[in-house]
Amino acid sequence: MNLPLQDLLSIVVFPFGLGAALLRTIGIRWRSDPLAWAGWAWLAGSFGTGLVMFAWSFCGPNYLFESVPRLVITFLFLAGLAAGRFVRPAPWADGEAPRASRVERGVFAFCVAVLFALVLQRVVLATNLPVLTDDEAEFWAYKAKLIFTSGGFNDRFAAAVSAGGAYNMDYPNLNPLLQLWAFVHAGNVLHVANRLPIQLFALAQFLVFAACVRRHLRPGLAALVVLLFVATPQARFQAGLAQGDLAVGFGLLVAFDAWTRWRASGETAWFRLAMLGLAFSLWSKNEALLYVVCSAAAASAVYCIEFRRTRRRPRPSPAALWVALPLGIYALHAAFNTHYGLSSGFLANERRDEGLVSLVVEQASERAGSVGAWFATKIAFAELVPPSLGARHSNLVFLALLLLAAIFPRAILRRTELAVPLLALLCALLGIGLVFVGAPHDVHWHLKTAAERVVYQLVPVAWLWVAAALAANRVFAPARSELPD
Numbered sequence: 001m002n003l004p005l006q007d008l009l010s011i012v013v014f015p016f017g018l019g020a021a022l023l024r025t026i027g028i029r030w031r032s033d034p035l036a037w038a039g040w041a042w043l044a045g046s047f048g049t050g051l052v053m054f055a056w057s058f059c060g061p062n063y064l065f066e067s068v069p070r071l072v073i074t075f076l077f078l079a080g081l082a083a084g085r086f087v088r089p090a091p092w093a094d095g096e097a098p099r100a101s102r103v104e105r106g107v108f109a110f111c112v113a114v115l116f117a118l119v120l121q122r123v124v125l126a127t128n129l130p131v132l133t134d135d136e137a138e139f140w141a142y143k144a145k146l147i148f149t150s151g152g153f154n155d156r157f158a159a160a161v162s163a164g165g166a167y168n169m170d171y172p173n174l175n176p177l178l179q180l181w182a183f184v185h186a187g188n189v190l191h192v193a194n195r196l197p198i199q200l201f202a203l204a205q206f207l208v209f210a211a212c213v214r215r216h217l218r219p220g221l222a223a224l225v226v227l228l229f230v231a232t233p234q235a236r237f238q239a240g241l242a243q244g245d246l247a248v249g250f251g252l253l254v255a256f257d258a259w260t261r262w263r264a265s266g267e268t269a270w271f272r273l274a275m276l277g278l279a280f281s282l283w284s285k286n287e288a289l290l291y292v293v294c295s296a297a298a299a300s301a302v303y304c305i306e307f308r309r310t311r312r313r314p315r316p317s318p319a320a321l322w323v324a325l326p327l328g329i330y331a332l333h334a335a336f337n338t339h340y341g342l343s344s345g346f347l348a349n350e351r352r353d354e355g356l357v358s359l360v361v362e363q364a365s366e367r368a369g370s371v372g373a374w375f376a377t378k379i380a381f382a383e384l385v386p387p388s389l390g391a392r393h394s395n396l397v398f399l400a401l402l403l404l405a406a407i408f409p410r411a412i413l414r415r416t417e418l419a420v421p422l423l424a425l426l427c428a429l430l431g432i433g434l435v436f437v438g439a440p441h442d443v444h445w446h447l448k449t450a451a452e453r454v455v456y457q458l459v460p461v462a463w464l465w466v467a468a469a470l471a472a473n474r475v476f477a478p479a480r481s482e483l484p485d
Contacts, residue, residue: 003193007185011196014073015181019045021080025087026276027269032090035112036211036257039204040273043254046178046197047280049073053177053184057152069184090261090269098218098471108219112210115230119206119239123199126240130191136242139168140198144179145189153340161340170342172333174283175244195242202239205250205460206230212257212464216471228395229463234456244285245453251281252291253460260417260468262319271319278326283333286344287457290431291424292326298423302416360438367437374447375433379455393452397462401425404469412469421465428458 003011019041023029030037052069061068131141150157161169178197182190209229214222229235238246255277262270281288337343379393405412405422412418432454439446 003182003186003190008193008196010070011182011185011193012200014070015045015049015197016041017045017077018048018073018080019043021077021084022048022276023273024084025080026272027084027087027089027267028273029089031092032269033211033215035214036208039206039208039211040254042200042204043208043250043280044276046201047174047276047283048076049181049197050174050177050283052076053180054173057147057177057180059152060154061152069181088269090267091265097215100218100220104219108214108223111223111227115210115226116203116206118230119202119235122236122239123202126195126199127192129240131195131242132191136195139171140175140242140244141179141194143169143171143173144176144183144194147176147180148183148189158340161342168344170286170337170344171244172283172285173336174280175242175247175285179242195240198242198247199239201246201250202235205246205253208250208254208257209460209464212253213467215257216464216467221470222467225463225467228397229460232394232456232459234393234452234459238453238456243453245457247284248281248288248291249457249460251277251279251284251288252457253277253464255281256421256461256464263417268317268319271317272322275322275325279329282326282330285457287432287454289330290435291428291458294427294431295420295424298420298427301423302413302419305413306416356435356438359440360434363443364437367443370443371433371436371447374451375429375455378447378452393455394459394462397459397466398429400466401462401469404466408469408472411472415472418465418469418472421461425458425462425465429455 016038022044023037023040028037028040033040049069052072056069056072131137146160147153147157150160175198179190179194181197182194186193206226210222210226213225216222217225255274258270258274258277261267262274278288278292282292379398401422412422432451436443436446436451
């Protein structure tokens, strides 16, 4: 790392403290879930730090005065602590977890500690390589450097982006703003330490994932699921990069888990956290919009079916007002892109006027088979073929999801907490496939360079869904009253 230790600590400590205060403001305390709390705090703090840097970059800042955002974050931290005193905290989540013997709980704790150390090692090893190539340099770090060297979002920035030469400048700003946060500490452009805020999403996601799975499954089986999640090539690959895919999956994981907690307890704090997770994803990468639309469509369909069966309308809740957070973030990003004339670089210039939908219709006959076969062999069934064992994608999680849905369709569809995410995941996978069908360049090149990385965004939620579906069987998640102390 090419920064003094105190600056490295500052890059981490300020967002983490802000995140802890923001969680307190929405009603989440450490006791709400001790294992997941640090991961939630990093998500909330990164989101808050991004907003601070976004606002500051419109104020004509001198980036050499890094004390300004620190002072703002400190003020928000103190304000959050004060405001949190008036918010009812969510209950302690240990009451929801399946009970087990001390030995089994010890095995889970040991596995989590070892795997956390493994993820940390992946993060540290990435410091041997500077951010100079591929998407992390050409998309994310480039935009951060452009903001820094322009002195913020000003006329120089507008002139630079209008001159062209950059690809996908319409991507959301959270990642570049967090890298900008690192640049400000050094007073110049960095090539290694700017990865740190993004890489820490890997550690935060791991803690949240372990806590989510443990909430549904008995500790021994939960440890196995966590191991299967960590032991995938993309999990190892993403921990060493400053790209946006990891953040999208992290936000979706937090949103899904918090939504199920809200459905189970009725505590508004969990709904607030779910909306924060969605807003975080939407501000991380464009694919999140597809997932949000799929989730909204799935929820609407399931609630319509429930209404036809029960004839009971869902009661409006004050918590629904928090939907304004992800909607507001999307509107903010859309307004930013419109203001600076930024558009997607996904479509080639010569075919931009055709639009993605037109390209899907035009190319479906020649590409649908290739895309479908690629997804089936590389994503769902790759591990079943011995030559593909070294290139597995997600340890058969999507195959497990499909099998559970096929074996227990009625039981799953009758539980909203399982039906909505299942339909949303299937819809999202179909949507990703259609995007590749409509890709303007060679489809095999698109699949080779992007498909596994993009589908990985859904892997954490898919694993959590499998855990929740297994928990319906008492063998995997016994009720508390059925086990002796």
